[in-house]
Amino acid sequence: MxxxxxxxxxxxxxxxxxxxxxxxxxxxxxxxxxxxxxxxxxxxxxxxxxxxxxxxxxxxxxxxxxxxxxxxxxxxxxxxxxxxxxxxxxxxxxxxxxxxxxxxxxxxxxxxxxxxxxxxxxxxxxxxxxSSFLDYHALLETNAFHGQHRPNLFDLAIETLLADFADATSGKTLAERWTETERARPHVHSSNTDYMTQVEAACAAFNAGLEAALDAMLPIINTLLADLGRHEMRIEAFERGTVRYNNARLKKDRGFAAKELYAKLEFRGYYPQQPQHFLNEARLSALALAFYLAGRLACVPSAPSQAxxxxxxxxxxxxxxxxxxxxxxxxxxxxxxxxxxxxxxxxxxxxxxxxxxxxxxxxxxxxxxxxxxxxxxxxxxxxxxxxDIVKATLKQARDFIAQKHLPAAANYARSACELLLRKQCEDKKVAFPYKPDPKKITFEQLKTGLENKFAGDQPKLDALAAITPHQARILNPLSHDPTTSLNEAEVVAAIDAVETLTTALRTP
Missing domain, CATH: 3.40.50 (Rossmann fold)
Structure with missing residues (x-):
């Protein structure tokens, strides 16, 4: 209000x-x-x-x-x-x-x-x-709970997705507008239609508020779908009814008509009427996430705030x-x-x-x-x-050294080094030949990619070179084999080298 x-x-x-x-x-x-x-x-x-x-x-x-x-x-x-x-x-x-x-x-x-x-x-x-609170059950409300029907998002929009959307003039939220509309329903009908004035005005204000809210949410949904990697689908428009009081003759039939809101989904040129039976679960989850997150972004003021x-x-x-x-x-x-x-x-x-x-x-x-x-x-x-998973993994490696579990310590040293190199390659946008599974990119490919990226940065190149002597016995996938003969000094040296590399690569 x-x-x-x-x-x-x-x-x-x-x-x-x-x-x-x-x-x-x-x-x-x-x-x-x-x-x-x-x-x-x-x-x-x-x-x-x-x-x-x-x-x-x-x-x-x-x-x-x-x-x-x-x-x-x-x-x-x-x-x-x-x-x-x-x-x-x-x-x-x-x-x-x-x-x-x-x-x-x-x-x-x-x-x-x-x-x-x-x-x-x-x-x-x-x-x-x-604030916004989402669990998997909430996501199902956009699709799975609608059975064989086209999902009608009207109740979800006014109760959850856009309930807090405030219009620019009065500051009233969409939920408040709907409450006013329901309260404006006439209790007594007569031959004089003046009793319809208040409910018609309330319906008009609500319809205008809903349209403004949907206009604000629609582009955000499509941006989020693209950012979620779902370029193959988008919401082309919202198809909504114009809510009105039906002025039925019988009291039991009186209420509001056209409480309908449908999302016109376009999927690679096709428009499924029942997306819950057409899209796979991953696409349905992405679509539901886009709806909820877009609704929250549309409702929450974008101006800087300490709240x-x-x-x-x-x-x-x-x-x-x-x-x-x-x-x-x-x-x-x-x-x-x-x-x-x-x-x-x-x-x-x-x-x-x-x-x-x-x-x-x-x-x-x-x-x-x-x-x-x-x-x-x-x-x-x-x-x-x-x-910091890299530092935590290195700490676990040193703990295994103290317990004399050398193969386990070597394995954790290798894991820490791989985690570090993968994260650095990702942050520095190092390009690799395509592989269906990114985890198949080898340790040596990660290291070489960073060496090329840091060409001319001698401290980083020196730190990368310092792990080379440890690759054959310690920093390799067989380092955890209990039959491998290891000595404590070489495992500690490998852990030290990875720790030094961590500091060097994270230094601007």
Missing amino acids: ANEGGEQVTLETALDSPPSLPLRIESLLVRAYRAFSVAMEIPVNGRNLIVYGENGAGKSSIYKALRDLFARRPRRDALKSNAHVHALDPLLTPRVTVTFNDGKPSLEWTETRHPGLPTADPRVALAALR LKLLVLDDVLVGLDYANRRPLLAVLDKHFADWQIVLLTHDRHWFEVIRAAIPTDRWTCHEMYEMVAVTGEATPYLRPVPS
């Missing part, structure tokens, strides 16, 4: 003044909530967060805690209804606490008070308007193979660079792929497992892992 829009400006001003760093989550504490039978703090450190968790370990509890805390329409009973049923300490009450980087007191969500109700903390109020913008993705990529998952990282980096991102996954390989690709100073990484307490009650166990 107009005065709510004014309140939002006030909140924005309060949050943005004086100028400071963008608001970010420093830590999340979850207690006696869903999978968490005790209090557990999850460090985030103001960065993006990726959590690998086995099924049942509690990662979806993190998703739900954040989603319900930063909900646009908070439920008062959401915490109590999700209390852990067998808390290790019966006196523990459910609680979710978020600490930000602004130095102010932490947000506490308890059974008696949600920080978004009744007088919302401005940090929560603004973040709720700028928290939060994107939480819980196993949304289960329908994508690995070749189609990598573009998502580029999409997040390109379109959500000023958002705080939380990725939750049960896929260990995908977790390692992300760790190898992400900037180490912008991500916090954790693993979660289900642990059985002495009482027999299961509870999550959190294990922080270094975001």
Whole structure:
């Protein structure tokens, strides 16, 4: 509403003044909530967060805690209804606490008070308007839940995708416009048609708002599809009905007609009417991701703001193979660079792929497992892992040296070196002859590619040359063979050479 829009400006001003760093989550504490039978703090450190968790370990509890805390329409009973049923300490009450980087007191969500109700903390109020929470079930709403019918996206658009899209004049959101339209439905019909004036005006305002929202979202969807590597398909247009009150004679038949919204999908010159039965799962997942992410980008103000913008993705990529998952990282980096991102996954390989690709100073990484307490009650166990996978692998190699496991140490040294070379080749855009599987590019090809790229940079060339003596026995795929005779000095020398190479290649 107009005065709510004014309140939002006030909140924005309060949050943005004086100028400071963008608001970010420093830590999340979850207690006696869903999978968490005790209090557990999850460090985030103001960065993006990726959590690998086995099924049942509690990662979806993190998703739900954040989603319900930063909900646009908070439920008062959401915490109590999700209390852990067998808390290790019966006196523990459910609680979710978020600490930000602004130095102010932490947000506490308890059974008696949600920080978004009744007088919302401005940090929560603004973040709720700028946050998006997606899991695999949400993606299915764009296709799988429509059976044999052409997917009608009307309800999804006004309740989720574009609910927060505000028109430029009144500041009212699309969801507010729809609420006004439903409330304008006349309770009494008469021969005098004056009773239709209010509902017709409300319908006109809603239709105009929906059209503006769709116009804003459409180009973003197609940009995201292209960035996700789906150049073969695009949304040509949205086909929508003009919502109107039907003014039916019988009360039971009265309501709104033309609540229809269809996406006209073009796939290599063909227009499938039921894409859920035409496209494969990878394309359907990419299409659903493009819809949701485009909706959020269309709704969230693009002007710089200190408010928290939060994107939480819980196993949304289960329908994508690995070749189609990598573009998502580029999409997040390109379109959500000023958002705080939380990725939750049960896929260990995908977790390692992300760790190898992400900037180490912008991500916090954790693993979660289900642990059985002495009482027999299961509870999550959190294990922080270094975001710098190369350094972590080298550390593991040195740990194996201390334990006298030389073949294992050699194997980890080789893995660290390959991870380093692959990441450097990717960052420096080193070109290689095409191979269906990029992992088939050999160690020597990676090394030679970087030597050519760094021609004239003697410190880097010297560091690359320094690993050559270790390639035959240590830095090769057979280094983990327990029958191979190794001595500690040569393995340590190889680890030192890889460590020196890491420093050299990462130095501008």
